[in-house]
Every structure is written in structure tokens, then in C-alpha cells.
Amino acid sequence: MKQIALLAASLSVCAGAAVADPLHVVVTFPVLGDFVQRVGGDGVTVTSLVGAGADAHVYEPTPADAGVLARADLIVVNGLGFEGFIDRLIAASGSAAPVVVASEGVTLQEAGGHDDHDHHDHGDDAPDPHAFQSIDNALIYIDNITQALCGLDAENCDTYQARQGEAHAEFAALNVELHAALTKAGAQDHVLLVPHNAFAYFGAAYGLTFEAPQGLSTESEPSAADLAALLRALRDEGAAAAFPVSGASDRLVARLAAELSIPLGAPLYAENFSAADGHAADFIAMQRHNVGAIIAALQGE
Numbered sequence: 001m002k003q004i005a006l007l008a009a010s011l012s013v014c015a016g017a018a019v020a021d022p023l024h025v026v027v028t029f030p031v032l033g034d035f036v037q038r039v040g041g042d043g044v045t046v047t048s049l050v051g052a053g054a055d056a057h058v059y060e061p062t063p064a065d066a067g068v069l070a071r072a073d074l075i076v077v078n079g080l081g082f083e084g085f086i087d088r089l090i091a092a093s094g095s096a097a098p099v100v101v102a103s104e105g106v107t108l109q110e111a112g113g114h115d116d117h118d119h120h121d122h123g124d125d126a127p128d129p130h131a132f133q134s135i136d137n138a139l140i141y142i143d144n145i146t147q148a149l150c151g152l153d154a155e156n157c158d159t160y161q162a163r164q165g166e167a168h169a170e171f172a173a174l175n176v177e178l179h180a181a182l183t184k185a186g187a188q189d190h191v192l193l194v195p196h197n198a199f200a201y202f203g204a205a206y207g208l209t210f211e212a213p214q215g216l217s218t219e220s221e222p223s224a225a226d227l228a229a230l231l232r233a234l235r236d237e238g239a240a241a242a243f244p245v246s247g248a249s250d251r252l253v254a255r256l257a258a259e260l261s262i263p264l265g266a267p268l269y270a271e272n273f274s275a276a277d278g279h280a281a282d283f284i285a286m287q288r289h290n291v292g293a294i295i296a297a298l299q300g301e
């Protein structure tokens with residue numbers, strides 16, 4: 001009797017798998033793709049509009065992108081103004097797919113460590129959109145994505161929720177590991193310089209302050225007065241190290257690091273991944289790489 005029930009159960013699983021095509025999920029950039037793949041597994045195929053290594057801030061959609069969106073079952077975006085191109089592109093595509101704002105529910109964090117300096121006048125009192133840079137927020141993204149997949153595919157919701165649980169366990173362990181590494185290295189409470197404000201959430205999570213000449217996006221160009229004010233603030237604050245970000249110019253931070261005589265570390269990953277065989281090919285590797293690069297620079301390696 002038990003065997004018959006098992007046989008029936010396995011038959012129905014096979015039948016379900018045979019008829020159900022994977023959901024086609026379109027995301028704006030690879031970090032979201034990692035999260036969707038993690039929860040969706042073989043129940044989804046994921047297409048990222050912005051490729052690995054590209055700059056999501058200045059991305060210019062192609063005509064093919066509208067076609068990709070038109071065929072989507074689900075569209076996942078960061079929100080918080082991160083993808084300036086997306087609303088018009090979705091409208092132009094005629095897509096009727098639901099759009100999930102993955103950052104919904106995060107506690108917003110303003111960029112920069114302080115509000116009093118005049119170099120914060122160039123419009124960056126808006127919240128930092130790079131909310132996925134804290135592991136706690138990344139889990140809110142995972143939860144929103146799980147809910148959306150369950151809404152579209154109730155039959156496999158248990159499987160999605162099981163993977164959501166695995167992600168929570170894995171990310172929580174990563175958080176403990178990175179906190180311990182930074183504490184052991186005495187890396188907390190430092191002021192660090194990056195090109196654009198992509199690390200307000202990461203900094204808040206780990207007790208680091210990030211300053212940036214370019215505000216919230218790689219698009220903006222600081223004025224000479226902004227730069228002079230930033231240099232003064234960095235001297236006052238005792239900035240400890242500077243870092244380029246992968247995929248964007250290191251010209252400004254290299255110049256500021258030279259003027260301040262502070263080390264220029266390895267590039268951090270703000271919103272894109274390395275190539276698949278590189279050292280930051282997914283979210284977990286990216287977080288580990290960024291923490292490792294910060295520790296190495298602060299220890300003068």
C-alpha cells in the first residue's frame with residue numbers, strides 16, 4: 001500500500017515536471033539574477049538585461065531588450081531609482097508580466113556617513129539604492145522574489161520556500177563569517193573612499209563609513225569645489241583607504257588617494273559580478289571579495 005502511494009506520488013512529480021515549462025524571469029542586473037536563480041532553481045530561466053561586468057547606472061537598453069521583456073513571465077527590478085531606464089523600457093515592450101520591486105520593505109539608508117559637510121550638496125540626500133549590499137537586505141530581496149514565484153507557480157511554492165530557507169541559513173552564516181573577519185582584523189570604524197555611494201548599507205552593517213566623490217551613481221561628475229570639500233572632510237575624518245569599483249573608472253579615487261597618501265585597494269564590486277571564473281562571480285563571492293579587499297588594504301597588504 002505504501003509502495004503504491006509512493007509510486008503515485010513519483011508519477012505525479014514526473015508528470016508535473018514534464019508539462020511545466022520553466023518560468024522566464026527577466027532581471028535588470030546580475031545580482032538580482034543570482035537571487036532569482038537561488039530561489040527558482042530549475043523552475044526558472046533567468047535573463048539579465050545588464051550583463052556581468054557592465055554598469056547598470058549608465059546602461060542603454062537595446063531594441064532586443066524590449067523583446068526579452070515582452071516574453072517574460074516575471075520581471076524583477078531593484079527599484080529605489082537604481083534602474084533609470086526600466087519604466088520606459090517595460091512600457092515600450094508591451095509586457096503584461098508582473099513587476100517585482102525586490103527592495104520593497106528595506107529600511108532606507110542615506111548615502112555618506114554624515115550630513116554636515118558641504119560636499120553633500122550635489123543631490124545625494126536621496127537614499128542609496130544599492131540596498132542589496134547588506135546581507136540582511138539581500139534576504140528581504142530573496143523573500144520578495146520567493147513570494148512572487150509562489151504567486152505565479154503555487155504548485156512549486158514549497159520548493160521555492162525550501163530554497164528561501166536555505167538562502168537564509170547560508171547568508172546568515174556568511175554574515176557571521178564576515179563580521180568575525182572584520183573584527184579580527186580591527187577593520188571596523190574606518191572611513192573609506194569609493195567612487196560612488198554604493199556601500200551605505202554595507203557600511204552600516206559592518207560599522208564602516210564610505211565617502212564618495214560621485215554621489216549615488218557613476219553618472220555624476222563632481223565639481224572642483226566638491227572635490228576640494230571632500231578632500232578636507234576626508235583629512236578631518238582620517239580616511240584610511242580608497243577603492244575603485246569594478247567596471248567604472250578609478251581616475252578620481254586614485255587621484256584622491258594619492259593626494260591623501262592613503263592606500264588604493266583592489267576594486268570592490270558594487271553592483272556587478274566578475275566573469276564566471278573570477279573571484280566575485282556571485283553574491284556570496286562578491287561579499288567575501290569586498291571584505292577581503294578592505295581588510296587587505298587596511299593591513300597594508
Ligand SMILES: [Zn+2]
Pocket residue numbers: 057130196197198216217218270271
Ligand atoms: Zn552603483
